[in-house]
Amino acid sequence: xxxxxxxxGLTKYFDGRAAVRGIDLTIPAGRCFGVLGPNGAGKTTTLxxxxxxxxxxxxxxxxxxxxxxxxxxEIRARMGVVPQLxxxxxxxxxxENLRIYGRYFGIAPVALNARIRELLAFVNLADxxxxxxxxxxxxxxxxxxxxxxxxxxxxxxxxxEPTTGLDPQARHMIWGKLRELRAAxxxxxxxxxxxxxxxxxxxxxxxxxxxxxxxxxxxxxxVRAHVEPEVIEVRGDDARARALLSGIRDxxxxxxxxxxxxxxxxxxxxxxGLEKSPEFTFLHRPANLEDxxxxxxxxxxxx
Amino acid sequence: xxxxxxxxxxRYAAGxxxxxxxxxxxxxxxxxxxxxxxxxxxxxxxxxxxLGLFIGEMMDMPYLTFLASGILASSAMNTASFEAMYSVYxxxxxxxxxxxxxxxxxxxxxxxxxxxxxxxxxxxxxGATILxxxxxxGAVHSWQALWVLPVLFLTGLCFAGLGLIMTAFAQGYxxxxxxxxxxxxxxxxxxxVFYPVSxxxxxxxxxxxxxxxxxxxxxxRPLVAGQPVTNVLMHLSVLVVYSVASYAIAAxxxxxxxxx
Ligand SMILES: Nc1ncnc2c1ncn2[C@@H]1O[C@H](COP(=O)(O)OP(=O)(O)OP(=O)(O)O)[C@@H](O)[C@H]1O
Ligand SMILES: [Mg+2]
Numbered sequence: 001x002x003x004x005x006x007x008x009g010l011t012k013y014f015d016g017r018a019a020v021r022g023i024d025l026t027i028p029a030g031r032c033f034g035v036l037g038p039n040g041a042g043k044t045t046t047l048x049x050x051x052x053x054x055x056x057x058x059x060x061x062x063x064x065x066x067x068x069x070x071x072x073x074e075i076r077a078r079m080g081v082v083p084q085l086x087x088x089x090x091x092x093x094x095x096e097n098l099r100i101y102g103r104y105f106g107i108a109p110v111a112l113n114a115r116i117r118e119l120l121a122f123v124n125l126a127d128x129x130x131x132x133x134x135x136x137x138x139x140x141x142x143x144x145x146x147x148x149x150x151x152x153x154x155x156x157x158x159x160x161e162p163t164t165g166l167d168p169q170a171r172h173m174i175w176g177k178l179r180e181l182r183a184a185x186x187x188x189x190x191x192x193x194x195x196x197x198x199x200x201x202x203x204x205x206x207x208x209x210x211x212x213x214x215x216x217x218x219x220x221x222x223v224r225a226h227v228e229p230e231v232i233e234v235r236g237d238d239a240r241a242r243a244l245l246s247g248i249r250d251x252x253x254x255x256x257x258x259x260x261x262x263x264x265x266x267x268x269x270x271x272x273g274l275e276k277s278p279e280f281t282f283l284h285r286p287a288n289l290e291d292x293x294x295x296x297x298x299x300x301x302x303x
Numbered sequence: 304x305x306x307x308x309x310x311x312x313x314r315y316a317a318g319x320x321x322x323x324x325x326x327x328x329x330x331x332x333x334x335x336x337x338x339x340x341x342x343x344x345x346x347x348x349x350x351x352x353x354l355g356l357f358i359g360e361m362m363d364m365p366y367l368t369f370l371a372s373g374i375l376a377s378s379a380m381n382t383a384s385f386e387a388m389y390s391v392y393x394x395x396x397x398x399x400x401x402x403x404x405x406x407x408x409x410x411x412x413x414x415x416x417x418x419x420x421x422x423x424x425x426x427x428x429x430g431a432t433i434l435x436x437x438x439x440x441g442a443v444h445s446w447q448a449l450w451v452l453p454v455l456f457l458t459g460l461c462f463a464g465l466g467l468i469m470t471a472f473a474q475g476y477x478x479x480x481x482x483x484x485x486x487x488x489x490x491x492x493x494x495x496v497f498y499p500v501s502x503x504x505x506x507x508x509x510x511x512x513x514x515x516x517x518x519x520x521x522x523x524r525p526l527v528a529g530q531p532v533t534n535v536l537m538h539l540s541v542l543v544v545y546s547v548a549s550y551a552i553a554a555x556x557x558x559x560x561x562x563x
Contacts (some may be wrong), residue, residue: 014563053405053562073408081406087399091327105406111454152407299426 002029004187005050008057012045012133012211017136019045021211022059022274029155031190032178034198034205036289038297041117041192042211044084047160050189051081063156084160084191086141088133089296093130094144095120098151105152112151119147123177139170148178157181163197174228175201195289209297218287226292228252232270235259242278244273256294263287316409320417321424328425336432343374343433347363347440350364350497362499368444372498373496375451376458378433379426380516383459384487387466388479395470397440401561405556411558419463419550426453426459445529454526457542458519464549471556495520513544 005027012020022043027033035043042287044057048054050063052072061068063075089097095116102112118125123143125280134146142162149157162178163171177243182188192198197203199219215222223229228251234241235258242260245253253262264270267284328335347370355366362369394400399415429454436444469482493503495517500508511517516537526530 051406053402055562076406078409079406083402083406085399085402087403089323089400089403090398091330096326100319100323101403101407103314103322104404104409106315106319106408148403163421 001168003027004029004064005127005189006060006062006065008060010046010049011057012042012049013057018294020049020213021209022209023213025206025213027165027189028204029187030182030185031203032182032190032201034202035189035191035208036193036195036198036205036293037191037208038193040210041297042161043208045211046208047081047158047189047191050158051079072279077152078155078279079155080152080157080163082142082145082149082157082159082163086145088141088144088148088285090133094125094128095134097133097144099243101148102151103303107152115151115153122150122180123147124173137170138172139166142166142170142174143177146174150181153288154186156187156189160187161191161193163192163194171197172224189194199289207293207296214296215292222292223287223289226295227287230264230267231285231287231291232262232264232267232274233259233285234274235281235283240277241274241282245270261291263291316413317416317420319409319423320404320414324417324421325424326337328354339429339432340436343378343429344436345376346444347371347433347436347445351440351442363530364444364524366440367440367442368437368528369524370497372435372438372444372451372527373494373520375433375455375527376516376519376523377491377494377496378429379455379458379519380462380490382429383422383426383462384466384482385416386425387463388470388473388482389476391467392417392473392476392479395557395561406559412554413559415467415550415554419460419467422463422466423456423459426462427456428491432457435528443527445526447529451523451526454519454522454542457534457539457546458515460546461515461519461542461549464546464553465476467553468556471553471560490516492513493517495524513526514543518542518548 003026005025007023007025008227009022009024010020011018011022023046035046037043045054049056049061050068052068052075055069064077089093089100092100096118099112099118102115116229117126120129122186123146125140125144125147128140130301146162149159156235159178163174166174175197178188178190190201202219204216205222206213206216207222208214213227217225232245234245242253242255243264245260245262248262250266251270252261254261262268262270270285274282333351349365349369351367355370358364358366384446387453404409404414432550434443434448434451438448460469473479493507493511494514496516500511518541522532522535
């Protein structure tokens, strides 16, 4: 399969402090690829290097098989970007934002007008074409930013935390749009710290922390490889429940805050045991990406 | 230097940035034009007529003409400086407009070239309005005064480049006050806008020759008064050297700031 992004030993230091430490990435065409990581993991730094606006300290980076150091212009012409922080042009309306942006790509006026109509319809903003940016909600701004990233009909769309700070409706709507893009054959690269988002959208993902890639694979494969298939969560500071769980040999317990997680291959016996005592409140569920994430990145709080 | 930093960078891309600014300006056309007209009008009417009554002639021209030509040059300086500092900083830092542009095929050089061209364009616009006001007040003596427009554009380029250097270092708007107070205001007072440089003490007369505004005034004044212009090549060279050198320095500094 043809790969769209190839990184080897990609490294970035800021004033002697490492933000990205020698990562290798191969992102195949036509897939949705996720970068999952806590705050400060180095996600944005990695994306900025892909754009050619942040020169790597060392390592090799090719996008569309072109070296980023010398072909940034050409690469960006074929790529769309949704940045972590909105940077829509506040001096212009919704449609004007797309028009101005299209001009930076040198798109001819007639083609651009047609494209703007299409894009506004795609992100359900056709009726807001003449609204100033300041009057848009957070979700609308995000959708407009996505439309803006598509103005040059990119092969690769890079999205840095596309749904952070949005309500569930807005988030679902954006997920739907991203799936449509993926179905239309575009390669998507997105960063997120929402497990649900990664699980729903990504064909493949890497988990990143402290500038390193800790694991790579499809969401299902990652769960299979890194945690036991079943989890029992016991909430509350219940010493008896803990004692009960930690007494069982065929599993692993971990405590986070006031919740106790019990990971096991087969939870039947434990569930039966817990059900005998009505005072226990517990949740029995299949393991998911969050368990992998917490296992790999640790439980400590990030800034 | 000229070859590396300047000429190859003015492509369609710089035009896109320039056009963006033109479109914003058009939106605020009326208020910005009012400001453009208002300030020089006050200067010319207040100082030109008021002082002119006592002064009469200065350097073989009515004081109103003398002052109008000084104001033409200094407003080109102020307009371009303001644009290259406050407006560019706004787009670079709080609005993150440049971050958005840098995700397109444009490069930092294209953005800066567009900004410098736009700043000079604003100098041209403000110059044209002042010239109209001055002409209406009878201060313009010859059609050769139209040549001041390209001179003001060049003056704009020169101060836009210098302003961009300040912007490269700015961490907030307050920073620009230093440059305004320590550089622009003294230049405004010492460059022959209100009185001829020849009335300054001898050593100072020599020293002020390094100020670009002096050369802009020396070009503009005879053009407005209908007198022959002297040392054209020398005056133009000073402005061109300032423009090219300041742009080159600013481009290096701002690239270093944005491409991290
Ligand atoms: N311009 C910069 N100068 C200095 N340090 C920086 C700069 N940008 C990022 N860093 C540092 O690099 C590390 C990685 O930051 P980065 O923004 O890439 O993280 P992230 O994974 O995107 O986090 P978040 O989820 O909070 O957006 C952090 O420690 C951050 O402080
Ligand atoms: Mg980030």
